[in-house]
Amino acid sequence: MITPVPIDIERYLATARWFAGKGRAFRVSSTRVAVVPGQGPPALVVLAEVDYPDAGDDSELYQLPVSLHREPQDGLEHAWLGQWDDVHAYDAVHDRAAMSAWLEAFVSPGSTGPLHFERSDRTQLDTSQRPALMTADQSNSSVAFGEDTLLKVFRKVTQGGNPDIEIHDLLTRAGSSHVAALHGWVDWRTNDGEVIQLAMLQQFLRTASDGWTLATGSVRSLFAEADLHAHEVGGDFASEAARLGEALAETHATLAAEFPTELLSDAGAQHLADVMLGRLDAAVEAVPALAAYADRLRPLMAAVGDAAGVQAQRIHGDLHLGQTLRTVKGWKLVDFEGEPARPLAERRLPEPVWRDVAGMLRSFDYVSAVVQRELDGDSQTREQRAYRGAEWVEHNRRAFLTAYAGGELSPEQRLLLDAFEADKAVYECAYEIRNRPDWADIPLAAVARLCSQEGHPEGE
Ligand SMILES: Nc1ncnc2c1ncn2[C@@H]1O[C@H](COP(=O)(O)OP(=O)(O)O)[C@@H](O)[C@H]1O
Numbered sequence: 001m002i003t004p005v006p007i008d009i010e011r012y013l014a015t016a017r018w019f020a021g022k023g024r025a026f027r028v029s030s031t032r033v034a035v036v037p038g039q040g041p042p043a044l045v046v047l048a049e050v051d052y053p054d055a056g057d058d059s060e061l062y063q064l065p066v067s068l069h070r071e072p073q074d075g076l077e078h079a080w081l082g083q084w085d086d087v088h089a090y091d092a093v094h095d096r097a098a099m100s101a102w103l104e105a106f107v108s109p110g111s112t113g114p115l116h117f118e119r120s121d122r123t124q125l126d127t128s129q130r131p132a133l134m135t136a137d138q139s140n141s142s143v144a145f146g147e148d149t150l151l152k153v154f155r156k157v158t159q160g161g162n163p164d165i166e167i168h169d170l171l172t173r174a175g176s177s178h179v180a181a182l183h184g185w186v187d188w189r190t191n192d193g194e195v196i197q198l199a200m201l202q203q204f205l206r207t208a209s210d211g212w213t214l215a216t217g218s219v220r221s222l223f224a225e226a227d228l229h230a231h232e233v234g235g236d237f238a239s240e241a242a243r244l245g246e247a248l249a250e251t252h253a254t255l256a257a258e259f260p261t262e263l264l265s266d267a268g269a270q271h272l273a274d275v276m277l278g279r280l281d282a283a284v285e286a287v288p289a290l291a292a293y294a295d296r297l298r299p300l301m302a303a304v305g306d307a308a309g310v311q312a313q314r315i316h317g318d319l320h321l322g323q324t325l326r327t328v329k330g331w332k333l334v335d336f337e338g339e340p341a342r343p344l345a346e347r348r349l350p351e352p353v354w355r356d357v358a359g360m361l362r363s364f365d366y367v368s369a370v371v372q373r374e375l376d377g378d379s380q381t382r383e384q385r386a387y388r389g390a391e392w393v394e395h396n397r398r399a400f401l402t403a404y405a406g407g408e409l410s411p412e413q414r415l416l417l418d419a420f421e422a423d424k425a426v427y428e429c430a431y432e433i434r435n436r437p438d439w440a441d442i443p444l445a446a447v448a449r450l451c452s453q454e455g456h457p458e459g460e
């Protein structure tokens with residue numbers, strides 16, 4: 001079904017934080033529309049297919065929940081999508097009435113046209129709770145209902161199972177204490193068997209603090225104490241880093257128990273190495289400064305091709321401190337979608353756990369670098385902060401890794417970890433150039449360090 005909608009989706013996409021095609025020439029080639037059941041102002045789901053003239057057949061599908069009103073809505077001006085005749089259209093995630101209709105649709109799950117609301121547990125939903133769009137800088141859009149429930153509306157959607165829903169579902173059913181419980185999800189289902197997953201409803205961890213905020217706070221405490229070492233300051237993060245290592249190890253164990261695992265075949269190991277090498281080549285194109293390191297990174301990545309026999313399993317796929325939440329009951333992991341830039345089929349493949357471990361190790365480096373950038377000072381002060389910041393990074397990386405692995409890494413594990421860390425830093429160079437060019441020197445400096453003789457302090 002191709003349904004034209006008379007709103008200027010292109011104008012809206014061009015400025016949306018979650019639109020991955022910003023800065024490229026694009027056009028909306030088709031739209032499909034479905035109606036969300038319920039009372040109140042009409043709420044629609046629009047699926048917009050986006051084409052990129054510079055990229056041949058490359059197209060993407062974006063979801064726009066839309067609400068329609070007979071009158072212009074005060075307070076929703078920023079979410080205005082357009083008007084035809086006397087109908088005003090808004091981005092519905094900002095619209096309380098429309099989001100309440102979504103929550104109510106979960107109370108009587110089932111299908112209305114292509115939209116299917118599914119419940120996965122029996123948690124009572126309180127539909128009187130007031131919806132509020134979260135303000136986090138996100139790839140998707142999340143709406144909290146009061147203090148208990150969170151609806152994450154996926155923006156870039158794809159045919160097939162969404163790993164965030166799939167993994168939250170299995171971990172919730174397995175009783176994992178390291179995820180926010182899943183309550184349900186929304187599918188777009190067509191008669192010919194196509195399924196596109198649109199949104200998920202889960203427990204809202206309202207009082208949790210995210211790992212990024214806590215860790216940057218720890219580095220700020222360190223810098224406020226001129227002469228102390230990282231383990232001596234009140235805000236030492238190492239015991240939390242260790243708990244995070246334990247939480248990740250437990251989550252990996254549950255994932256290995258709940259999803260199929262496999263031992264990497266020769267072809268599987270070679271595929272992993274080829275993907276890393278391909279990403280390196282593409283990143284060098286986007287970030288020419290990487291070229292100086294490429295010849296030293298390639299042998300490390302190519303060696304992954306010899307990793308046949310290593311266990312591969314479902315993992316998080318894009319783990320960093322911003323994906324962790326500290327609750328009174330311990331650490332939770334969020335956002336199991338994997339790296340948004342990787343094709344969906346690849347993100348759902350079993351992989352060595354070292355990709356996640358490497359992601360967290362990289363994140364400790366970001367924390368120290370980002371705090372240093374916030375602060376002024378003469379060159380001597382900056383040099384001293386760089387030294388102390390590096391000590392903080394080593395201290396926390398070691399605490400995390402020791403708790404995760406529970407002992408020394410084997411040479412094979414060390415090699416995989418090093419290769420995944422290099423791969424992540426390369427990915428980050430390309431990510432930063434596209435999204436935050438001012439930050440590109442953070443992963444670039446990490447690549448330079450990985451290529452130098454300094455090695456990995458926490459492994460010694
Ligand atoms: N269940 C939850 N409860 C409370 N906060 C959450 C929950 N899930 C995610 N968050 C917060 O929202 C932020 C964005 O969520 P995330 O799932 O990473 O979205 P995105 O895929 O859009 O990046 C996270 O960094 C976290 O701080």
Ligand SMILES: O=P(O)(O)O[C@H]1O[C@H](CO)[C@@H](O[C@H]2O[C@H](CO)[C@@H](O)[C@H](O)[C@H]2O)[C@H](O)[C@H]1O
Pocket residue numbers: 138139212318320321322335338339340359362363364366367428431
């Ligand atoms: O959270 P997303 O799934 O959208 O992940 C993407 O964005 C992240 C930035 O928010 C990016 O993470 C990089 O920056 C973080 C600090 O902002 C840092 O902690 C991470 O270590 C670093 O990789 C992530 O790579 C990207 O996929």
